[in-house]
Amino acid sequence: MDAILLQILNGLDKGSAYALIALGLTLIFGTLGVVNFAHGALFMIGAFCAVTLQRLLSLSYVTIDETRTDFLGNPLKVKTPYVESWFGPEIGQALIDWSVPLSILFAIPVMVGLGFLIERGLIKHFYKRPHADQILVTFGLAIVLQEIVKFIYGANPIPTPAPEAFSGSFDFGVLIGFEPNAIIYPYWRMIYFVFALIIIGAVFAFLRFTTFGMVVRAGMADRETVGLLGINIDRRFTIMFGVAAAVAGLAGVMYTPINSPNYHMGMDFLVLSFVVVVVGGMGSLPGAVLAGFLLGILESFASMNEVKSIVPGIDQIIIYLVAIVILLTRPRGLMGRKGVMEE
Amino acid sequence: MSKTKLTRRGVLKTGAAAGTGLALPTIFTGAAWSASDTGFTNAPTGPTVTLGFNVPQSGPYADEGADELRAYMLAVEHLNGEGDGGMLNSFSSKALNGTGILGKKVEYVTGDTQTKSDAARASARSMIEKDGAIMITGGSSSGVAIAVQGLCQEAGVIFMAGLTHSNDTTGKDKKANGFRHFFNAYMSGAALAPVLAKRYGTDRKAYHLTADYTWGWTQEESIRAATEALGWETVNTVKTPLSATDFSSYIAPVLNSGADVLILNHYGGNMVNSLTNAVQFGLRDKIVNGKKFEIVVPLYSRLMAQGAGENVKGILGTTNWHWTLDRPGTKEFVQSFGKKYGRPPSQAAHTCYVQTLLYADAVQRAGSFNPCAVVEALEGFEFDGMGNGPTLYRADDHQCFKDVLVVQGKENPTSEFDLLEIVDITPVEQVTYPPDHPMFAGGDLGTCNPGA
Numbered sequence: 001m002d003a004i005l006l007q008i009l010n011g012l013d014k015g016s017a018y019a020l021i022a023l024g025l026t027l028i029f030g031t032l033g034v035v036n037f038a039h040g041a042l043f044m045i046g047a048f049c050a051v052t053l054q055r056l057l058s059l060s061y062v063t064i065d066e067t068r069t070d071f072l073g074n075p076l077k078v079k080t081p082y083v084e085s086w087f088g089p090e091i092g093q094a095l096i097d098w099s100v101p102l103s104i105l106f107a108i109p110v111m112v113g114l115g116f117l118i119e120r121g122l123i124k125h126f127y128k129r130p131h132a133d134q135i136l137v138t139f140g141l142a143i144v145l146q147e148i149v150k151f152i153y154g155a156n157p158i159p160t161p162a163p164e165a166f167s168g169s170f171d172f173g174v175l176i177g178f179e180p181n182a183i184i185y186p187y188w189r190m191i192y193f194v195f196a197l198i199i200i201g202a203v204f205a206f207l208r209f210t211t212f213g214m215v216v217r218a219g220m221a222d223r224e225t226v227g228l229l230g231i232n233i234d235r236r237f238t239i240m241f242g243v244a245a246a247v248a249g250l251a252g253v254m255y256t257p258i259n260s261p262n263y264h265m266g267m268d269f270l271v272l273s274f275v276v277v278v279v280g281g282m283g284s285l286p287g288a289v290l291a292g293f294l295l296g297i298l299e300s301f302a303s304m305n306e307v308k309s310i311v312p313g314i315d316q317i318i319i320y321l322v323a324i325v326i327l328l329t330r331p332r333g334l335m336g337r338k339g340v341m342e343e
Numbered sequence: 344m345s346k347t348k349l350t351r352r353g354v355l356k357t358g359a360a361a362g363t364g365l366a367l368p369t370i371f372t373g374a375a376w377s378a379s380d381t382g383f384t385n386a387p388t389g390p391t392v393t394l395g396f397n398v399p400q401s402g403p404y405a406d407e408g409a410d411e412l413r414a415y416m417l418a419v420e421h422l423n424g425e426g427d428g429g430m431l432n433s434f435s436s437k438a439l440n441g442t443g444i445l446g447k448k449v450e451y452v453t454g455d456t457q458t459k460s461d462a463a464r465a466s467a468r469s470m471i472e473k474d475g476a477i478m479i480t481g482g483s484s485s486g487v488a489i490a491v492q493g494l495c496q497e498a499g500v501i502f503m504a505g506l507t508h509s510n511d512t513t514g515k516d517k518k519a520n521g522f523r524h525f526f527n528a529y530m531s532g533a534a535l536a537p538v539l540a541k542r543y544g545t546d547r548k549a550y551h552l553t554a555d556y557t558w559g560w561t562q563e564e565s566i567r568a569a570t571e572a573l574g575w576e577t578v579n580t581v582k583t584p585l586s587a588t589d590f591s592s593y594i595a596p597v598l599n600s601g602a603d604v605l606i607l608n609h610y611g612g613n614m615v616n617s618l619t620n621a622v623q624f625g626l627r628d629k630i631v632n633g634k635k636f637e638i639v640v641p642l643y644s645r646l647m648a649q650g651a652g653e654n655v656k657g658i659l660g661t662t663n664w665h666w667t668l669d670r671p672g673t674k675e676f677v678q679s680f681g682k683k684y685g686r687p688p689s690q691a692a693h694t695c696y697v698q699t700l701l702y703a704d705a706v707q708r709a710g711s712f713n714p715c716a717v718v719e720a721l722e723g724f725e726f727d728g729m730g731n732g733p734t735l736y737r738a739d740d741h742q743c744f745k746d747v748l749v750v751q752g753k754e755n756p757t758s759e760f761d762l763l764e765i766v767d768i769t770p771v772e773q774v775t776y777p778p779d780h781p782m783f784a785g786g787d788l789g790t791c792n793p794g795a
Contacts, residue, residue, distance in 0.1 A: 007592060007595060014589060156650050258619075268586070305581060
């Protein structure tokens with residue numbers, strides 16, 4: 001029982017990342033009709049926003065300590081971060097410690113800006129081209145972004161820990177009457193899950209309760225008619241691309257304490273996220289979220305030893321297996337609408 | 344249109360000549376190594392000789408590949424008599440004199456393994472066929488090393504393995520043309536066991552998470568055998584996909600398995616993530632069976648320690664070499680490398696540098712670039728002054744035997760390169776195994792292939 005509860009918790013945080021990326025993918029597909037293979041790269045860029053802010057806050061000046069030597073026998077160069085000398089060691093350290101949550105503020109403008117740039121500079125020119133062309137150009141863009149990041153930050157994962165205050169884990173088991181230490185769960189993963197729910201809620205509320213969102217939804221349903229009503233739907237869709245990029249970026253920022261980011265983390269998520277979108281139903285936002293969590297939880301269950309002993313290797317194929325079953329029984333996915341990508 | 348005339352007499356003549364050549368006892372051909380240095384793949388004819396450095400320049404191990412390449416360039420410099428000479432000053436063999444190899448200036452070409460077997464084979468093949476490389480060296484994965492070693496055997500060039508830790512490289516997949524200076528999984532187990540017993544006792548329950556490929560399997564087998572010999576019980580062994588990024592669903596079952604030690608048979612990004620996840624789940628703060636829960640990472644590298652950051656502190660593992668090891672050659676190499684690149688060398692850089700020098704020295708001593716002459720010169724070669732202490736290149740399997748370092752993540756690092764500290768040095772006798780040890784059985788070294 002405790003093992004099952006643990007895997008559900010595990011699935012929720014894994015599912016959070018899938019859901020956030022899939023949500024952005026669906027937003028872009030639903031508004032602009034583009035299958036964006038660069039979306040995983042946007043997730044990765046978000047994570048590197050956190051790395052960048054951490055580096056910026058850790059920018060240091062060098063003093064020479066004559067009493068100690070480095071590995072070559074020269075006097076040791078001691079680095080002190082500027083923030084520590086500006087704000088005092090305590091506040092300086094706290095700023096560096098909290099760099100990941102602070103990166104949210106840093107990442108939003110960067111990601112929205114990057115989203116605009118990509119949409120206006122590149123993807124715009126591919127609206128009237130076949131889906132295959134769009135996939136190729138966005139996939140190419142993903143590789144370019146990936147290589148730029150690798151060029152700057154190297155290929156090795158870069159540790160970006162959560163603030164000290166959230167570094168431990170929470171004993172869930174005690175809360176619901178289990179032995180102590182039976183079900184413990186890292187604080188940061190719980191924060192990730194709650195954060196994902198907030199972002200998903202915000203996107204849905206934005207689309208449902210604002211005029212802007214209403215127009216966008218109308219545009220998603222019938223772009224031509226909305227255009228005929230004299231509404232500049234293209235501009236709104238560009239903004240939605242920026243929003244989708246920001247969602248992916250924030251998912252990346254908050255993911256960094258879970259696993260040290262590296263340049264290909266986006267690709268690791270991209271393929272799975274596409275499966276999530278297809279399982280959820282192309283163009284359906286609730287479908288993307290539902291499928292994200294569903295596949296996250298199933299993936300966690302599949303890596304349990306009890307399950308693996310019955311079907312060896314199931315943890316590697318479960319997602320694709322589920323995709324096949326769902327597409328065979330519900331060809332439009334869980335919540336797919338008629339007519340999407342079927343012309 | 345011309346037509347080649349094939350006469351019965353011509354065929355007979357060629358056949359007879361070839362037959363005589365083949366039937367010649369090796370003692371005659373052996374004596375002729377230096378007389379005319381031809382008759383093998385890429386025999387160097389001009390004033391230069393080309394070495395092929397096959398390292399990951401893209402993909403997840405690109406940083407490790409970059410450090411290997413730094414070491415290779417330094418080795419070439421020292422072979423050609425430039426720079427401060429590095430380990431040439433401490434190497435016990437004095438055959439090399441800074442005038443290249445056999446008087447030929449050393450040049451090099453590089454290939455990108457991408458840490459993929461097929462890409463690594465393609466780049467090695469291209470360096471052999473297009474660039475005329477006489478020797479291939481490098482790599483940072485056992486899958487790649489075994490693939491490239493097989494290719495070099497077929498092509499008739501020497502393969503000096505880079506970072507490869509699987510038992511199979513010099514076990515069931517060993518080849519006469521291939522040589523490994525790096526240690527292996529068996530040695531890690533044998534070196535770690537006494538330290539584990541001393542630190543954590545002999546009554547422990549271990550849980551293994553293992554990367555699902557050749558290196559992971561042999562490491563799990565080796566560590567398991569070594570710890571079970573101590574009296575430890577193995578609670579469970581779980582294979583994780585190489586492509587896995589989040590290990591939480593593999594870590595969670597450890598919590599209630601009754602295990603009090605987690606052994607991570609992971610390398611590179613896998614290890615960085617699995618260790619980070621294990622620490623997040625509070626494993627290191629747990630008390631199980633009345634003992635403090637411990638994590639062991641049998642194979643360490645600096646890049647892994649950098650990637651995992653704070654999480655490596657106090658965690659035990661092994662390395663082939665470390666820049667703080669006080670042995671002849673270490674200081675020379677660290678100074679030389681540090682002055683040129685501003686950082687101490689990694690163990691990957693060390694093994695690659697040493698392999699290049701060992702190859703060059705073998706050619707110099709044999710007086711020939713012929714792969715069979717090099718094999719002869721390296722087999723059973725004993726040397727010192729290369730940073731590890733006295734070392735033997737065993738003839739039976741082309742594996743180097745030397746002391747193994749047990750290290751742990753440092754509590755108070757002074758720089759981004761000062762992440763590990765040496766805990767113990769397990770003497771070579773304790774990590775030596777017979778060539779027919781079951782973990783290495785099944786392969787055949789075969790005979791050297793000079794190609795061409």
